[in-house]
Amino acid sequence: MSETKLLLDIMEDIVKDPLSPKNVKKVITESIKTIQETKTELNVQLSSIVYNIERLTEDTNLSSYTRIKLFNLLSSIEAMKKWNVDIH
DSSP states (O other), X not given: OOHHXXXXXXXXXXXXXXXXXXXXHHHHXXXXXXXXXXXXXXXXXXXXXXXXXHHHHTOTTSOHHHHHHHHHHHHHHHHHHHHHHHTO
C-alpha cells in the first residue's frame, strides 16, 4: 500500500467519523481533494494541509478525541514528508 493511499484512508476515517465536527470534515475533505486533484509537488501539498490541520487543532472547542485523531494525522503527514524527501 502506498503512503499516499494510507494517508487518504486516515483522512477518510476522520471524515466518516460521526464524532468529527463539520469544520474538521470540511478541511479534511478539502485536503483529500488537494491530494487527489492537484498537480503540485506532493511536499508542497502536504505542507499546505499541515498548516490547515494545525489551525484546526488550536480550536479550544475541539474535543480531545478529535484533536488526538488530528495529531495522529499530522504525525503521518510529517513522516510521509520526511520519507518523500529522503528518497530524492
